[in-house]
Amino acid sequence: MRVIPLLIGLALTLLAPVAQAQGGFEPVLTVNGRVITGYELEQRILFLDILRVPGDHAADAERGLIEDRLRLDAAKREGITITPEQLTAGMEEFAGRANLTLDQFLEAIGQGGISAETYRDFVNAGLLWREVVRARFANRTFVTDADIARAMSVEQGRGAGPRVLISEILIPTSPATFADQRDLAEELSQTATSEGAFAAAAREHSAAPSRENGGQIGWIPVTNLPPQLRPVVMQMQPGQVSPPVAVANAIALIRLRAVDQGGPIEPANITVDYLQYLIPGAGTPEAEAEVARVRATAQSCGELLEYSRKLPADRLERQTQALSQVPSDVAAALADLDENETSASLRRGSTQVLLMLCDRNAFTALGSAEIPVTAATSAEGDERPTLDKALGFDRGPSLDTVRAEVVDQRLSALAGIYLAELRAEAVITRP
Numbered sequence: 001m002r003v004i005p006l007l008i009g010l011a012l013t014l015l016a017p018v019a020q021a022q023g024g025f026e027p028v029l030t031v032n033g034r035v036i037t038g039y040e041l042e043q044r045i046l047f048l049d050i051l052r053v054p055g056d057h058a059a060d061a062e063r064g065l066i067e068d069r070l071r072l073d074a075a076k077r078e079g080i081t082i083t084p085e086q087l088t089a090g091m092e093e094f095a096g097r098a099n100l101t102l103d104q105f106l107e108a109i110g111q112g113g114i115s116a117e118t119y120r121d122f123v124n125a126g127l128l129w130r131e132v133v134r135a136r137f138a139n140r141t142f143v144t145d146a147d148i149a150r151a152m153s154v155e156q157g158r159g160a161g162p163r164v165l166i167s168e169i170l171i172p173t174s175p176a177t178f179a180d181q182r183d184l185a186e187e188l189s190q191t192a193t194s195e196g197a198f199a200a201a202a203r204e205h206s207a208a209p210s211r212e213n214g215g216q217i218g219w220i221p222v223t224n225l226p227p228q229l230r231p232v233v234m235q236m237q238p239g240q241v242s243p244p245v246a247v248a249n250a251i252a253l254i255r256l257r258a259v260d261q262g263g264p265i266e267p268a269n270i271t272v273d274y275l276q277y278l279i280p281g282a283g284t285p286e287a288e289a290e291v292a293r294v295r296a297t298a299q300s301c302g303e304l305l306e307y308s309r310k311l312p313a314d315r316l317e318r319q320t321q322a323l324s325q326v327p328s329d330v331a332a333a334l335a336d337l338d339e340n341e342t343s344a345s346l347r348r349g350s351t352q353v354l355l356m357l358c359d360r361n362a363f364t365a366l367g368s369a370e371i372p373v374t375a376a377t378s379a380e381g382d383e384r385p386t387l388d389k390a391l392g393f394d395r396g397p398s399l400d401t402v403r404a405e406v407v408d409q410r411l412s413a414l415a416g417i418y419l420a421e422l423r424a425e426a427v428i429t430r431p
Contacts, residue, residue, distance in 0.1 A: 025037045025038070026038055026431075029066065029428065029429070032069065032426050032427055034073070036065045041061055041062060043118040044118070046113050046114055048060055048061055066423070067423070068125035070426060072128060074128075078136075080128060087123065091105075133415040133418070137410075137411055137415070138411070141411055141414070148402050148406065149358075151406050163221050163261075164256060164258070166220065166254050167198055167199065167210075167217070168202070168208055168215050169188065169198070169208075169252070169253040170250040170388075171184060171185055171207070171250055172385050172388060173246075173251055174249075185244035185251045188253055192253075193255075198214070198215060207387060207388045209389065209391075220393060225393055226247050228247065229254065236256045238256050239256070241254070241256075242255075249388075271361045272326060272359070273318070273357075273358040273360075274318070274330070274334060274358055275301055275305070275317070275318050275358060276353050276354070277294060277304060278314070278315050278317070279354060282350050282351055287352045291354055294342075299340065301358035333346055334360075337356075342354055
């Protein structure tokens with residue numbers, strides 16, 4: 001059977017007898033009375049080796065097993081359990097990240113000396129911990145629209161850092177078609193490796209609007225790619241095609257064309273959201289009084305929208321534009337503003353303009369052209385999938401994607417603090 005590359009790649013040259021010959025079942029550690037054997041420790045070291053996880057595998061294996069015991073204790077205290085079906089699903093999910101079935105995954109790690117029980121225990125501890133974290137912290141993790149805007153802002157580095165020039169194939173999936181589409185994606189990752197072959201495959205199989213360009217999109221910040229794609233792309237060399245990666249409602253293939261280490265974010269790739277409050281009688285005491293009154297009353301864009309609700313609709317204008325499309329006088333005034341700050345330096349004839357910046361974001365592809373989507377369905381006799389405007393990486397992450405990222409980051413931080421507390425309180429001994 002052909003073994004598909006596993007995660008970063010499986011090191012299948014390890015010898016299976018090593019762990020059993022050297023490990024033994026004697027205790028090497030106890031954690032709150034729970035035993036860790038030498039066999040478990042060497043199995044975990046082999047597991048880290050075979051996944052090519054960077055770091056000191058001996059130290060990381062010991063720490064990981066200690067933390068797994070703490071996770072099991074926490075789940076027991078919370079009364080949290082998982083069913084055999086959930087455990088199997090979790091094992092399949094982890095194997096699926098490597099584009100393997102569970103049986104293929106178990107066969108692959110077995111060739112490297114890893115027992116199925118080692119893998120099962122690893123996944124079991126992770127699933128239990130995930131449920132513990134959700135039970136303890138999910139109801140305390142609130143993400144506001146302001147949090148989302150901040151996460152997408154230039155100030156937070158969205159759009160900065162390394163950039164990649166890529167071509168994409170996005171094969172739409174559903175629960176019913178995932179297995180067949182995964183097989184197709186695996187085949188394309190092996191055969192559509194040249195620029196021409198990848199472009200032809202994109203035109204035939206991709207549902208993203210970029211298929212009309214052979215899958216090519218412009219320079220895109222790595223931070224705009226889905227989290228599961230970022231590490232994959234950053235380990236590729238120009239000319240390489242990624243293994244299939246499951247993303248929302250699709251399986252993605254990426255062909256890396258070039259890499260740039262980044263620099264200043266270009267104005268064309270910065271989006272600004274701003275309000276213009278128009279006040280008649282520029283330069284008059286009445287206009288100056290109104291500016292002072294608005295500044296005292298409205299400390300945010302939301303409050304300014306509320307303030308102007310009872311006024312004629314043409315008194316307040318809201319614009320969301322690429323910075324390169326903003327009139328030069330407005331862009332110059334916005335450059336000096338932070339979010340929810342105002343400027344009263346602009347005039348339009350006899351009208352005073354009170355400018356307020358709502359958001360400054362960067363999450364579109366660098367230099368990519370908008371590709372019109374004109375076909376709602378495929379042409380008669382055309383077996384290509386229907387174009388989906390929601391697919392494609394050139395527009396950057398959606399609000400829902402960024403919200404999920406922020407939630408995950410916060411839950412991860414809380415989980416790390418809780419685990420550190422559990423370790424500080426644990427009784428850990430060596431024979």
